[in-house]
Amino acid sequence: xxxxxxxxxxxxxxxxxxxxxxxxxxxxxxxxxxxxxxxxxxxxxxxxxxxxxxxxxxxxxxxxxxxxxxxxxxxxxxxxxxxxxxxxxxxxxxxxxxxxxxxxxxxxxxxxxxxxxxxxxxxxxxxxxxxxxxxxxxxxxxxxxxxxxxxxxxxxxxxxxxxxxxxxxxxxxxxxxxxxxxxxxxxxxxxxxxxxxxxxxxxxxxxxxxxxxxxxxxxxxxxxxxxxxxxxxxxxxxxxxxxxxxxxxxxxxxxxxxxxxxxxxxxxxxxxxxxxxxxxxxxxxxxxxxxxxxxxxxxxxxxxxxxxxxxxxxxxxxxxxxxxxxxxxxxxxxxxxxxxxxxxxxxxxxxxxxxxxxxxxxxxxxxxxxxxxxxxxxx
Ligand code: GLA
Numbered sequence: 206x207x208x209x210x211x212x213x214x215x216x217x218x219x220x221x222x223x224x225x226x227x228x229x230x231x232x233x234x235x236x237x238x239x240x241x242x243x244x245x246x247x248x249x250x251x252x253x254x255x256x257x258x259x260x261x262x263x264x265x266x267x268x269x270x271x272x273x274x275x276x277x278x279x280x281x282x283x284x285x286x287x288x289x290x291x292x293x294x295x296x297x298x299x300x301x302x303x304x305x306x307x308x309x310x311x312x313x314x315x316x317x318x319x320x321x322x323x324x325x326x327x328x329x330x331x332x333x334x335x336x337x338x339x340x341x342x343x344x345x346x347x348x349x350x351x352x353x354x355x356x357x358x359x360x361x362x363x364x365x366x367x368x369x370x371x372x373x374x375x376x377x378x379x380x381x382x383x384x385x386x387x388x389x390x391x392x393x394x395x396x397x398x399x400x401x402x403x404x405x406x407x408x409x410x411x412x413x414x415x416x417x418x419x420x421x422x423x424x425x426x427x428x429x430x431x432x433x434x435x436x437x438x439x440x441x442x443x444x445x446x447x448x449x450x451x452x453x454x455x456x457x458x459x460x461x462x463x464x465x466x467x468x469x470x471x472x473x474x475x476x477x478x479x480x481x482x483x484x485x486x487x488x489x490x491x492x493x494x495x496x497x498x499x500x501x502x503x504x505x506x507x508x509x510x511x512x513x514x515x516x517x518x519x520x521x522x523x524x525x526x527x528x529x530x531x532x533x534x535x536x537x538x539x540x541x542x543x544x545x546x547x548x549x550x551x552x553x554x555x556x557x558x559x560x561x562x563x564x565x566x567x568x569x570x571x572x573x574x575x576x577x578x579x580x581x582x583x584x
Contacts, residue, residue: 211314214267219314220340226578228245229327231245235536239475241475241478244407245384248319254338258309258310262279262311263279275286293331297332301339306345320409333352335445353370384399384577404574405543409541430464434456440527481497498530514566517565518531
């Protein structure tokens with residue numbers, strides 16, 4: 206418990222305690238930075254924060270996971286390349302101060318069980334957790350969506366990772382027993398109930414996402430180029446969100462083969478999300494699973510962000526009884542797969558995939574049977 210860890214370090218009780226979950230994306234991958242649709246869920250793994258005010262403007266942070274400490278003054282917040290884990294906290298604190306919110310010096314202890322570099326958004330959980338922590342500690346008057354945008358700005362501009370808005374959004378606004386359907390253009394959203402008789406099972410390939418950042422930027426730029434070329438054929442499009450499948454076919458000759466495939470992933474994925482939400486709300490889980498499968502194929506063949514390990518996990522999964530759908534989740538190039546599995550089959554599924562992965566590739570997979578959880582800034 207984070208309260209006890211705080212007490213062990215500081216000899217007193219914390220004034221503010223918050224919990225920010227990691228996430229798994231059910232469908233809608235590489236669509237958020239194309240103004241598209243996503244359907245993630247917050248999971249029951251979180252980064253937790255406990256802290257107390259100090260009388261000065263110093264922030265002292267203790268990371269349980271790194272067993273290390275860092276400190277900075279709220280009057281001069283700089284990036285610290287020697288303690289990258291602290292930069293998410295620095296970035297969020299800096300942008301809150303810059304927006305005129307008056308924070309207070311604080312002693313903070315944080316840590317949790319969202320695996321790092323596994324595609325489950327531990328960094329978004331740290332950013333959103335920091336925002337939620339300040340909200341509780343100093344009583345910030347701030348709308349959750351404003352804090353989500355600020356958390357993303359910290360990742361994009363302070364830490365320097367060009368992610369979309371999905372991860373921060375779901376860590377903040379996830380809901381127990383629900384997925385969250387988000388329109389990444391206007392940020393309207395609604396929670397979609399998940400049934401108890403199916404489980405979200407996450408398989409961690411254990412492979413760190415080595416290429417993730419450079420290839421992510423390549424994909425981002427390819428999407429922008431595709432939009433510019435499609436627009437040059439006379440179609441009024443601002444982003445791939447605006448491109449219908451027929452438009453893409455019609456503009457095919459304006460695109461290189463590779464740009465066409467990149468765009469086809471995003472355009473088809475947006476359609477899959479819209480259908481996935483409809484069938485989930487109608488209780489048609491078999492169809493939902495088929496859409497997850499199709500999403501994986503598109504990410505593997507058209508967007509080319511899967512990996513051997515992820516493909517093996519997906520194949521193993523699809524051979525198990527009770528599996529409705531299986532796909533890679535998150536940015537790709539390692540990290541995790543997400544699987545929808547009938548409840549009664551979930552334990553056997555986990556065991557079979559673990560064994561199969563060991564037998565096929567000689568690698569260890571960690572498997573988490575997840576519960577959709579509450580976000581850090583939800584009502
Ligand atoms: C990472 C990014 C998200 C999103 C996914 C891919 O998780 O942080 O914004 O782009 O990749 O869907």
